[in-house]
Amino acid sequence: MSSVWQRWRDKTPQSEREYQQQIDPLRAAAPVPVLWLFGKTGSGKSSVIHFLTGAEQATIGEGFRPETKASRRFDFPDSTDPLMTFLDTRGLGEAAYDPIEDIAAYSQTTQLMIVTVRVSDHALVDVLEPLRRIRRATPQRPVLLVLTCLHESTGAIDLSEGIDPFDAPPASEDPAAAEPLPPIPAELQTLIDRKSEQFAGLYDHLVPVDLTRLEDGFADPEFGGRRLRQAILQYLPHAYRQSMLSLASDAQQHRSKRQRRARWQILASSSLAATAGAVPVPWVDIPVVLAIQSHLAIRLGKIYEQELTASHWAALSSAAGSRIATRMALREVLKLIPWVGMAAGAASAFAFTYALGMSWDWYFASLHQGRAPSVDKLREIFADELQRGHELWKAE
Known part of the structure; x- marks a missing residue:
């Protein structure tokens, strides 16, 4: 040998x-998954990347490089042997964003779009309008609507403590025999319903998450992360x-x-x-x-x-x-x-x-x-x- x-x-x-x-x-035959992150600054895009990869926030920030006039690219762990690539559209809500260049660049190269929205954010015109144009251009590409910062609307209630109220019982389990889920706070449910209406027809799967820092003191700083990962996995190549x-x-x-x-x-x-x-x-x-x-x-x-x-x-x-x-x-x-x-x-x-x-x-x-x-x-x-x-x- x-x-x-x-x-x-x-x-x-x-x-x-x-x-x-x-x-x-x-x-070229089986490209590395490219995830297009679409959302306003502060909507939780970096937190999503940090959760999915385990890379430190500083590494994520330093790893981005310009891709188009309005977007940037982060190859994880590097551009030589990437496991996945993240595209981040910047400036939404801060300046007029014309998606034409990004549509041309990403229509055939991105497998999944992840739209991050703070659940309590009501000023979403600058997100909705370009998203409609992007969706019309490539309706076959799946879109996940990820609602973030849930704790901003739950008051003293820590959703991450105990059973996840957004969990669905396993397909093999009798729903009638499953342990009942705790109620979702009324104000949060109202906000989720409102976002669902605003983004109607623009997404395929809605995932509420609360990805916080350890020092914030929540029982589970990765609340909803498992559901987010499972939603993403549905659209990735097997390897x-x-x-x-x-x-x-x-x-x-x-x-x-x-x-x-x-x-x-x-x-x-x-x-x-x-x-x-x-x-x-x-x-x-x-x-x-x-x-x-x-x-x-x-x-x-x-x-x-x-x-x-x-x-x-x-x-x-x-x-x-x-x-x-x-x-x-x-x-x-x-x-x-x-x-x-x-x-x-x-x-x-x-x-x-x-x-x-x-x-x-x-x-x-x-x-x-x-x-x-x-x-x-x-x-x-x-x-x-x-x-x-x-x-x-x-x-x-």
């Missing part, structure tokens, strides 16, 4: 530009659904900035590998998947400030051992079976890349902390993470 991994290393793209040239056709689910799971664990950055990179590469793995022609995707995985190793090494020497490459390649060749051969044979092969290829590429990334993450973290990583332990971690990768792919 050493000769296989030697060829794998030798085919590593020599530059970011070369790597981008290799994967651009993949992104990126799994990445968002994993991001949500990872957010529950306390990690350093370096660890979070590494995991974002692993998920981005795994999602891209899944796209390559779905190519329904046997053996066509293997060089691309290997390029993605080798690029991942290089990026992880840089995150942990480790230079990849020949001995490091040898250790990294030992993580999977002969599993790689065996699984890849089986996966390519399965591709001869229509549809089944595509699913098997995508799942396998996602799980393998995820497992490799997580085991390499442990390896580089050990080196960074001055520990000598064991090859046996590296293989053990790979086996555990391979199972985890398959579980993530199957998760809903």
Whole structure:
């Protein structure tokens, strides 16, 4: 197997530009999800991004760059290997906004529009008028209406304490047997009903949320976040659904900035590998998947400030051992079976890349902390993470 991994290393793209040239056709076939955030300044757009990604507010602010005259773009975690892209329309309610340029730029490139509105905001003409024009231009694109800052209309009542009054019982559960939901405060319900009327015909799904800061003192600072994530997941490609689910799971664990950055990179590469793995022609995707995985190793090494020497490459390649060749051969044979092969290829590429990334993450973290990583332990971690990768792919 050493000769296989030697060829794998030798085919590593020599530059970011070369790597981008290799994967651009993949992104054209299955583009990274682009979410168009539409709302006035202070309506909660950054809070939505922070909740979905776990990125710090400062990182989000620094990550935006101009896209059109009125809008800006944020690739998460970066523009080289993004998991998702956010477009933010600025200036609504502050100056006349003409959506013509944005309609031309985003009509065919955005999968979902998220309109954020403070539930107690009544001055919405500057949002409604351009939104009507955008909706007419691309009626097939889903629109989520996200009502924010619910606490501004609930007085002393903390909606996030106890059962969520906006929760619907599971489809498999008898509504009559389900525990009754607490009432929604009358003033808040009136405001929600009013927003529903104002935006009638302009949205597909309404989601009330209250994404607050820890210091604000609410029982759940991410109130409604789970419902928002589930609504978004309905419209994402499968590979990126799994990445968002994993991001949500990872957010529950306390990690350093370096660890979070590494995991974002692993998920981005795994999602891209899944796209390559779905190519329904046997053996066509293997060089691309290997390029993605080798690029991942290089990026992880840089995150942990480790230079990849020949001995490091040898250790990294030992993580999977002969599993790689065996699984890849089986996966390519399965591709001869229509549809089944595509699913098997995508799942396998996602799980393998995820497992490799997580085991390499442990390896580089050990080196960074001055520990000598064991090859046996590296293989053990790979086996555990391979199972985890398959579980993530199957998760809903």
